[in-house]
Each structure stands twice: as structure tokens, then as C-alpha cells.
Amino acid sequence: MSKHPPFQRIGVVGAGAMGRGIAQLFAQCGCDIRLHDTQPDASANALRELGATFERLTQKGKMSAEEAQGARGRIAVADQLEGLAGCELVIEAIVERLDAKRALFARLEAIVGSDAVLATNTSSLSVTAIAAACTHPGRVAGIHFFNPVPLMKVVEVIPGVRTDAAVLERLSALVRSSGHRAVVAADTPGFLVNHAGRGYGTEALKALSEGVADAPTIDRILREQVRFGGNGFRLGPFELLDLTALDVSHPVMESIYRQFYDEPRFRPSVLTAQRLAGGLLGRKSGEGFYRYDENQPILIDEPVAPVTGALPPVWVPDGERAAALGATASALGATLEGGSQPSEQALILLAPLGLDATAAAAGLDATRAVALDTLFEHAPGNCRRRVLMPTPATRPAFLEAARALFGSDGAAVSVLRDSPGFIAQRVIAMIVSIGCEIAQQRIAAPEDIDAAVRAGLGYPAGPLEMGDTLGAATIAAILEGMHAVTGDPRYRPSQWLRRRALLGLSLHHAD
Ligand SMILES: NC(=O)c1ccc[n+]([C@@H]2O[C@H](COP(=O)([O-])OP(=O)(O)OC[C@H]3O[C@@H](n4cnc5c(N)ncnc54)[C@H](O)[C@@H]3O)[C@@H](O)[C@H]2O)c1
Incomplete structure (x- = not known):
């Protein structure tokens, strides 16, 4: 961890789950934090919780009592937004609404100094559209953390179309100074990680909607058949959807699909639309793709393979x-x-x-x-x-x-019931294809795609790494087969993949 973060005084607006985590991370790096929230009790609650967090970390031996005291002492509440006047950087983590964020940034510009940087933690809005509310959009960028902020070691740094290169570099240096990895991602729907994460759930839902297998079978296959370096996915796609809850994940699936002008690779499923309408949200509503008893899924044993005497040749x-x-x-x-x-x-x-x-x-x-x-x-x-x-x-x-x-x-x-590409083939091929499109569209550098997906989504390997391990030509053959059998353009291979498969190059090979 570098000793010198490039910003000393950081304002954090929004003291919810993300704002608290951001305040904790940078207070631990030695930065002075000013925390502001419009809800009267939110900042005070956040301060109390952060105090308890630092205490817990001390008890666990993760930080010394002095470090905890120092970090806690560096976080102060600003009752008014004007209290952020001396901040060199303000990170916004308020409600995910474009009008609210634009209004906040316009106000902030009048409060902070002329060389202060303004950053948004938005997950799904356009950084460019937020920056456009400012007189100086060059000072505005995205800084997208994952929850929980201190533990999720990757942060996307996102330039809007008018962001100054120096602002991007300073934000990346700040992220690195906290020990997290900064990955630069273009201002496109879902940025890098939430874009790369489209293949897993969407393709599993497509297979489920075709009746290829039930949700527990698909989950078992992705946890147990898929192996990269000895590891599979920690959660099956339906376990994950139940954990995230459909009121969060279905709108994200729809929004990314629409924002990419109905790109077939991201086409959501009517299954989740119906389940959302019916209140089958997942774990939190007691029933999703699984039913829950005291927060534990009720699992039905799968049939055991039969034993037969004489096998045919x-x-x-x-x-x-x-x-x-x-x-x-x-x-x-x-x-x-x-x-x-x-x-x-x-x-x-x-x-x-x-x-x-x-x-x-x-x-x-x-x-x-x-x-x-x-x-x-x-x-x-x-x-x-x-x-x-x-x-x-x-x-x-x-x-x-x-x-x-x-x-x-x-x-x-x-x-399974008959399906082009089984379950593992179709889900992995879609993850690789979407990862290749991210490289092709220059949304992020190939090495960042893999690192961000491993850290941000917890996959056993990054999408390009998956493709290189199994062979680009193998993945291209799977997609071409699926495309030929179904005629569905969602399966057309990314050109990045097709060219590297034909040329025998690694999917990390840039051009
Ligand atoms: N929760 C996640 O997993 C996650 C991950 C990455 C990014 N994000 C993004 O981070 C932002 C915050 O998410 P969260 O989960 O922390 O939300 P949250 O609901 O936990 O907290 C938001 C806080 O912002 C406050 N707030 C709302 N409007 C405000 C305003 N105009 N000025 C000051 N404070 C205001 C609210 O009172 C609340 O305390 C959103 O843009 C979200 O999309 C969330």
C-alpha cells in the first residue's frame, strides 16, 4: 500500500452501504474524510457503525488500536454540503437517480475549489450524462466500487467523454494507494464487470426457459462440472439470482439490454419478469428458484445413477x-x-x-x-x-x-433434455464471447478484463483466460454450432474471438 494517496481531504456524499465502505477504505489510508448525507441520522449512524467496524478489526488483529483510533478520528460528519468546501475530491454514493446526481454535482461545483475532482460511484448511469451537469466536466469521472468496499479489491475508474486524462490517473493512483486494483473502463452500460457478468445468469435462464434442465441441475453443473485450475463457480446462477433478489437483478438485466439497443446477447428472460411480478424474489422473500426454510434452501436429492448388469458395447x-x-x-x-x-x-x-x-x-x-x-x-x-x-x-x-x-x-x-451446447458449453461460451466483445469494443484492456471479473464476480477464471484454457477455436466452434442450430444472433461469435481462433492467437493478444 502506498503511503501517499494523491488526495488528502476526501468528501463522501451518501452515508449508505457504499458511502460507509468508501469512507472506511480511505480513512484507513490516512485520508481525512468529510461524510455528508441528507438524512439527518444517516451520517451519525454511519460514524457509529464505522467505529464498531474498526473495533472489530482491532479485535481480529487486522489493525492496531492506534490505527483504529486514527482512522476513526479522520472521519468527520458534514451536516451541510457546504462543509465539503475544502475537499480535493468528492465521491458521490447517493441514490441511483440521474436527476439527483446531476443536481448534486452542479451544487458541488459551486462549493469545492476549482481544481477539486468530482467522482460518482454510479453502477448503471452514464458518467458523461452526470458530468454534463457541470461547467467543468473535465474534472468529473466514475469511480465504481463493489460491495463490501474494503473487501472487494477491484475498482473501475471510468472517464466520461470529456474527463481530463490527469483526473483519471489521479483517481487510479488513489485506488492503488488503498491496495485495490484500479481498472479503467469506458463509459458504457455496465462498465466492465457488470457487462462481463451478463453471460452467466442470462444464458442459464435461456436454458431453463427451453426446458433443458431445472434450476438445481443447472446450478450443480456450473459448480461441479466446470473446472478452471481446480475451481468451479462458487454459486450456481440460480443460487446467485436468489441471493441478489430479482427486484435488483431483473431491472439490471433489462436496463443493460435496452441500453445496448436490444443486443441479443443480453436478452433477458420472461421467466424473471414473471417471477418478479409474482413476488418470487429469492432468499429475502422466502422463495425464488429455491424455497427457503430459515434462510436455508430446501434441496431435493438428485436421482442416483442406476446400476445395470450387462452394458451394451x-x-x-x-x-x-x-x-x-x-x-x-x-x-x-x-x-x-x-x-x-x-x-x-x-x-x-x-x-x-x-x-x-x-x-x-x-x-x-x-x-x-x-x-x-x-x-x-x-x-x-x-x-x-x-x-x-x-x-x-x-x-x-x-x-x-x-x-x-x-x-x-x-x-x-x-x-439434460436435448440442447445445442449442453449447459456448461453454452454458459462458458457466452461468458467468453461477451468478454471478447468488451476487448473488441475497447471498453477495457484484456488483462484488466480477467482481473476485474475474477475479483468483482468471483469467477474461477477471467473470460479471456477461460477461452485460452479451453482453446479459442473450441469456444468459436461451440458458438458457431449454437448459432447454426438455433439461428439466434445472440450466439454469433465476437469478431475478437473469431479472428484469434482462426489465427491461433491468445485471446489476450491485442491488435
Ligand atoms: N449497493 C451496492 O452493491 C452498490 C455497488 C456499487 C455501486 N453502488 C451505487 O452506489 C450508490 C449508493 O448505493 P448504496 O447501496 O450505498 O445506497 P444506500 O441506499 O445504502 O445509501 C444511499 C444514501 O444516500 C443518501 N442520499 C440520497 N440522496 C442524497 C442526496 N441528494 N444527498 C446526500 N445524500 C443522499 C441516502 O439518505 C442514503 O443514506 C448508488 O449510486 C448505487 O448504484 C451500489
Whole structure:
């Protein structure tokens, strides 16, 4: 942590969840904080809570008693906005309304010195539109923290179209002085992190709305099948939606979609619109995608893979992925058939990318076809969950044989209804595609995209890192397959991805 933050006296307007966190962070860095809120008790409450926080941190050994006392002593309440007159920087964290923020910035400009910087913590409004209320928009920028501010180690610094470069640099230096990572993101809807986070929930909702699987199955797959460096997603998309609550997340999904002029990649789902209307908000209303008993989800056990005696012989088509699938089947005890065509008894195993089982079974007997998702580890040993997908024509006996085979080493088995790209393929490919678009549109630098998504969203890897790990060509093939099967433009690959896949370049490769 640098000892010299580039601003000494910082005003914070809005003493809610974010304002408190911002005040705490910079008071701990040695800055003097003036906290102002229009609600008479809000600042006093914030001060009391911050005192308790510093005490807790001292008890936990995170700071010394002197440091706590110093930090607490550096935060003062300004009853009137005019009390921020001597501040070199004012950070606004008030209600998320453009008119309120514009009015505040216009007033602030008349109060602070001519070289003071004004910054907004808005999550969803245009920094440029807020700055336009000022006579000197060059001094205005976005500084977007995540909740809880002291623990979320990434901050987006956002220039409006008229922000001075020096203002951006000073704000970035301030963020770095607190030990957080500053990432510069263009003033576009959702900036970097909330833009990059569109793929996960939206694609899971799309799969749910198609009846591919139920919410708990989709959650289990994303927590247990997906693996990057040994880690999966900590929460499934529906667990996350229940935690955030639909009255918060559905309007964000709609707003980002509309602000990008109905970009199909962000198209929200009627499922969340209906659930929101019906009050199924999530954890806080006692029911969302899960039902809750004393704040704990009521979970229903998934069916256990059957054990069958004699398994049919297994046949796989040509190709690298199918060969790997054949090797897994064989390691699990299946008898692998050779030959260019399956025998009359064979279970036909397929390893499609981006296609549904029906399309993958073209020219074969679809009544004996079952597809396995081979995007992540499926060999026995390190595989926790395998995901199967029959065609609508697959006979139950063949699906049961596949379930028994792929669960025979104790791995869990999920069975989907036919879908282009299983669950993991479609969700991961969309995360990568959207991450690539962020790079393509120069919203943020490739290395910042990954770092901000890991820190801000807690994903096991950044979107470009995910793409590089699995192969840009693999992700492009998934999206092209999904695009071909569905005709839906949401699946058209980002040009950033397509070019790097064709050229064999890393997704971090800038041009
Ligand atoms: N909560 C989050 O997770 C989060 C994350 C990032 C950014 N943000 C953004 O930060 C801002 C604040 O969010 P929050 O969650 O802290 O809200 P909050 O409701 O907890 O606090 C807002 C505070 O601002 C005060 N306020 C409202 N209008 C004011 C005005 N004109 N002047 C002074 N004070 C005023 C309110 O009295 C309240 O105490 C919003 O713009 C929000 O979009 C929130």
C-alpha cells in the first residue's frame, strides 16, 4: 500500500452501504474524510457503525488500536454540503437517480475549489450524462466500487467523454494507494464487470426457459462440472439470482439490454419478469428458484445413477473428442466397438460442441444415441460430474446404460433434455464471447478484463483466460454450432474471438 494517496481531504456524499465502505477504505489510508448525507441520522449512524467496524478489526488483529483510533478520528460528519468546501475530491454514493446526481454535482461545483475532482460511484448511469451537469466536466469521472468496499479489491475508474486524462490517473493512483486494483473502463452500460457478468445468469435462464434442465441441475453443473485450475463457480446462477433478489437483478438485466439497443446477447428472460411480478424474489422473500426454510434452501436429492448388469458395447464416431470419450468409456469398463459403423446393439456415444444430440446423431440411429459433454475433464479420477444429453428419440434403455456407465466410478451424472451446447458449453461460451466483445469494443484492456471479473464476480477464471484454457477455436466452434442450430444472433461469435481462433492467437493478444 502506498503511503501517499494523491488526495488528502476526501468528501463522501451518501452515508449508505457504499458511502460507509468508501469512507472506511480511505480513512484507513490516512485520508481525512468529510461524510455528508441528507438524512439527518444517516451520517451519525454511519460514524457509529464505522467505529464498531474498526473495533472489530482491532479485535481480529487486522489493525492496531492506534490505527483504529486514527482512522476513526479522520472521519468527520458534514451536516451541510457546504462543509465539503475544502475537499480535493468528492465521491458521490447517493441514490441511483440521474436527476439527483446531476443536481448534486452542479451544487458541488459551486462549493469545492476549482481544481477539486468530482467522482460518482454510479453502477448503471452514464458518467458523461452526470458530468454534463457541470461547467467543468473535465474534472468529473466514475469511480465504481463493489460491495463490501474494503473487501472487494477491484475498482473501475471510468472517464466520461470529456474527463481530463490527469483526473483519471489521479483517481487510479488513489485506488492503488488503498491496495485495490484500479481498472479503467469506458463509459458504457455496465462498465466492465457488470457487462462481463451478463453471460452467466442470462444464458442459464435461456436454458431453463427451453426446458433443458431445472434450476438445481443447472446450478450443480456450473459448480461441479466446470473446472478452471481446480475451481468451479462458487454459486450456481440460480443460487446467485436468489441471493441478489430479482427486484435488483431483473431491472439490471433489462436496463443493460435496452441500453445496448436490444443486443441479443443480453436478452433477458420472461421467466424473471414473471417471477418478479409474482413476488418470487429469492432468499429475502422466502422463495425464488429455491424455497427457503430459515434462510436455508430446501434441496431435493438428485436421482442416483442406476446400476445395470450387462452394458451394451459402445461405439464412437471419428474425431479427437469422440476418441477421448471412447477412452473414458473404456476406462469405465465399456467394450469399445471398432469399425466405421455401430453394430445393431451398440450404444452410440457422441461428443458434440455447440450442437444438440439430434444434430450430432445425423446419419446414425438416434434411438441409440447419447451425447456427453467433453468440454471439461471426463476421465475417471478427477471428474466430479458428467453431463449426458439424449436425443428426443433415444430409447430409455440406452440412456439408462449411459447413466450407469458414466456414474460407475461414483461421479454424479446429470441428464439434460436435448440442447445445442449442453449447459456448461453454452454458459462458458457466452461468458467468453461477451468478454471478447468488451476487448473488441475497447471498453477495457484484456488483462484488466480477467482481473476485474475474477475479483468483482468471483469467477474461477477471467473470460479471456477461460477461452485460452479451453482453446479459442473450441469456444468459436461451440458458438458457431449454437448459432447454426438455433439461428439466434445472440450466439454469433465476437469478431475478437473469431479472428484469434482462426489465427491461433491468445485471446489476450491485442491488435
Ligand atoms: N449497493 C451496492 O452493491 C452498490 C455497488 C456499487 C455501486 N453502488 C451505487 O452506489 C450508490 C449508493 O448505493 P448504496 O447501496 O450505498 O445506497 P444506500 O441506499 O445504502 O445509501 C444511499 C444514501 O444516500 C443518501 N442520499 C440520497 N440522496 C442524497 C442526496 N441528494 N444527498 C446526500 N445524500 C443522499 C441516502 O439518505 C442514503 O443514506 C448508488 O449510486 C448505487 O448504484 C451500489
